[in-house]
Amino acid sequence: MEPSNLNEEQDQNSWALNAWTLLSKLRDQSPLIQCITNFVSMDLMANTLLSAGASPAMIHSIEEIQDFTPHIHALCINVGTLSPAWLPAMREAALVANKAGKPWILDPVAAGASRFRLKACLELVGLNPSVIRGNGSEIIALSKASLGATKSMDAMEAAKSLAQSSGAIVAVSGAVDIITDGHRVVGAHNGVSMMQKITATGCAVTALIAAFIAVDPLHALEATASALSIFGIAGEMGMDMAKGPASLRMHLIDSLYNLDQAAVSSRLKKNELLSSCVDSELLPGMVCPPSIPRGKGMLSSLSATIVHKELIKFMENIR
């Protein structure tokens, strides 16, 4: 085997082993995850957490936060069906979690849909979430607003800027999930497009990320990428049995519950993506997408073949 292919395989193996280790820890520890989430997602989110091995608590009343939140292992805040009455509870829960040293994650559903929602999301971003997970348009909306940018941005650029300005790990879901701390960029490639046809899969994977960071709070980037990979693998395995979105929902939950090490090792697809590149490093036929800043960057440890494939796929899939 070529040395570059060997490195690549070792890299895949170490990501797969890490994802499996975190899932096993989650099953052993059953972390308590408080979810302040929208009405649409409550059922799928709670069932996703349960099937992964975590303990969900859909507790959103402000009257309960001072007593309950200090005892959780992680908090998930989702603004999907936001109303003025819920915002103070979200704020309070984030502050109590921070004070108790518990990680929390923000899902900025439809962040750019209204001024009220955008302002609320920006305020929550300012309360130091460990992770922000949204789809491309949500992360672009947040990034543009927090930086006051007027130029057009793509999802990776927006995610990196938002990660740098907020200090959070930022994850953008899609055909390829992008996870960044503002410097490193990881791509997670598992999942099936039918997952978009089930409402609240995005919300559910955000809660799963909360469970993963609960068991590994010091490695939030790796934990976030692992949760996205595990959810994607469950989606792929579920799709093997599903006839459409409704049965995929059921089979995804069953697959997550039954996931074993062999499936994680054989299916996990993840790569460290380029965060910068220079023309002289590009081989014939390779392109540098506009999302990747040109400069002093290195092509990291990836083989030229993989870089080529990744970049093309990346350009095709980012939305």
Ligand SMILES: Nc1ncnc2c1ncn2[C@@H]1O[C@H](COP(=O)(O)OP(=O)(O)O)[C@@H](O)[C@H]1O
């Ligand atoms: N085209 C796709 N192919 C494979 N997986 C996808 C695709 N689009 C979304 N997913 C997966 O579906 C889940 C929900 O993502 P997404 O639909 O982007 O979130 P949201 O519901 O918040 O918009 C994620 O796990 C993501 O990886």
Ligand SMILES: Cc1ncsc1CCOP(=O)(O)O
């Ligand atoms: C349809 C809808 N409307 C308000 S919240 C919500 C669910 C959004 O879930 P997701 O972001 O996971 O698709």
Ligand SMILES: [Mg+2]
């Ligand atoms: Mg969403």
